[in-house]
Amino acid sequence: MLSGNCVYEQDDRTLVRRCREGDRAAFVELVVRYQKPVYNAALRLLRQPEDARDVAQTTFLKAFEHLADYDPRFKFYSWIYRIAINEALSALSSRKSLAEVSGEEVDEAPGPEQRVQGEQLNRAIEDALMRIKPELRAVIVLRHFMHLSYQDMGEVLQVPEKTVKSRLHSARQLLRERLLHDGML
Amino acid sequence: MTDPRQLALIHAEIDGELDNEQRAELARCLLADPDTRALRDQFQRLSKALEAFEEAEPPASLQDSILAALPQLPPRRRSSSTPAWRYAALIAGIAVAGVLVFETVRGPGPSATDVAGTIASPGMPTVLNTASLANGPVSGHISLYRDRAGLGLELEVRASGPVDVRIAGEGHTLEVNGLGSPDRPGGAPTRVALPGFRNGETVELTFLMRGQQVGTATVRVPVGQ
Numbered sequence: 001m002l003s004g005n006c007v008y009e010q011d012d013r014t015l016v017r018r019c020r021e022g023d024r025a026a027f028v029e030l031v032v033r034y035q036k037p038v039y040n041a042a043l044r045l046l047r048q049p050e051d052a053r054d055v056a057q058t059t060f061l062k063a064f065e066h067l068a069d070y071d072p073r074f075k076f077y078s079w080i081y082r083i084a085i086n087e088a089l090s091a092l093s094s095r096k097s098l099a100e101v102s103g104e105e106v107d108e109a110p111g112p113e114q115r116v117q118g119e120q121l122n123r124a125i126e127d128a129l130m131r132i133k134p135e136l137r138a139v140i141v142l143r144h145f146m147h148l149s150y151q152d153m154g155e156v157l158q159v160p161e162k163t164v165k166s167r168l169h170s171a172r173q174l175l176r177e178r179l180l181h182d183g184m185l
Numbered sequence: 186m187t188d189p190r191q192l193a194l195i196h197a198e199i200d201g202e203l204d205n206e207q208r209a210e211l212a213r214c215l216l217a218d219p220d221t222r223a224l225r226d227q228f229q230r231l232s233k234a235l236e237a238f239e240e241a242e243p244p245a246s247l248q249d250s251i252l253a254a255l256p257q258l259p260p261r262r263r264s265s266s267t268p269a270w271r272y273a274a275l276i277a278g279i280a281v282a283g284v285l286v287f288e289t290v291r292g293p294g295p296s297a298t299d300v301a302g303t304i305a306s307p308g309m310p311t312v313l314n315t316a317s318l319a320n321g322p323v324s325g326h327i328s329l330y331r332d333r334a335g336l337g338l339e340l341e342v343r344a345s346g347p348v349d350v351r352i353a354g355e356g357h358t359l360e361v362n363g364l365g366s367p368d369r370p371g372g373a374p375t376r377v378a379l380p381g382f383r384n385g386e387t388v389e390l391t392f393l394m395r396g397q398q399v400g401t402a403t404v405r406v407p408v409g410q
Contacts, residue, residue, distance in 0.1 A: 056247055
């Protein structure tokens with residue numbers, strides 16, 4: 001994925017420039033190019049496919065609407081991933097608020113009885129991910145699922161690389177502890 | 186308790202960030218301390234398990250729904266004026282049309298006066314979802330949007346006669362009467378505020394002509410919008 005991003009980078013800027021000039025086909029190309037990683041980032045953060053779909057759609061609509069605000073000195077994918085991560089975190093926050101209002105538990109951690117044989121480790125990791133703070137979950141998603149460098153993660157999250165590393169180490173430590181507790185490591 | 190320095194080396198190894206000197210340092214630590222070896226193995230297994238996750242395919246409809254919503258949102262340019270005239274014209278059009286909006290007594294919510302008072306709210310809307318109507322006596326386009334005043338629907342309906350629209354959510358029902366009629370040439374869009382509708386809610390629209398159902402559409406309010 002990382003090498004793919006690098007190959008795309010120059011083309012992305014051209015597409016953005018064409019889009020700003022009113023060429024909608026250029027934006028279609030950006031959607032085709034980035035809908036899969038954006039959807040997957042949202043899915044790993046939210047776990048619910050329907051919510052991930054909503055976040056992906058909103059991400060692209062906001063990107064289109066605010067294309068004039070994009071600074072071409074930075075990578076386009078960092079910018080659109082930032083929108084996606086922020087939208088997903090906002091959706092998570094909203095989901096918790098709705099659950100609090102309705103008095104429902106947020107279904108983020110199905111019990112062991114719901115795990116399917118053969119997918120047990122993946123389920124355990126998904127469960128563990130949903131139990132750590134969203135800001136820590138985000139670094140795991142960016143690093144391990146989207147394969148971004150520390151620098152790119154810093155651009156997406158708008159924090160220094162040092163903070164990225166610190167969050168990544170904390171997130172892995174928490175995941176390790178939870179998986180050990182569940183007997184999965 | 187593992188030394189923080191050793192822990193940092195283990196994480197750096199996972200991320201491929203070790204130089205030769207650090208690699209040698211980590212090797213010495215692993216040889217000397219079985220606890221550090223066990224810890225490193227656990228992190229390695231965790232990392233491999235994370236990397237093994239397969240990417241999910243986005244829904245086939247995702248791209249279409251994004252592109253369907255795009256015409257509602259021309260990119261803004263700093264150097265040129267925003268299409269505020271479009272919304273001003275829309276508001277004026279709605280005022281002339283005199284569309285009647287009322288809320289039935291089916292569920293809790295604001296009074297009919299409140300609802301009518303929020304039609305064509307000001308501000309630049311962001312389109313959240315869209316749906317189309319085709320292959321029937323009624324055709325057109327529905328956009329769910331949010332602006333400074335909250336959620337709303339923009340209804341662009343074309344038909345041979347007046348169309349009534351029943352808009353239903355969880356405990357809310359609104360009706361808009363007289364869309365698509367000959368005194369609204371070209372299917373001029375109508376905006377309807379949706380007070381009381383919440384994130385994650387499904388908005389169901391039923392289109393009626395002379396009391397008979399002639400079409401339906403559904404749009405969902407995204408979570409977190």
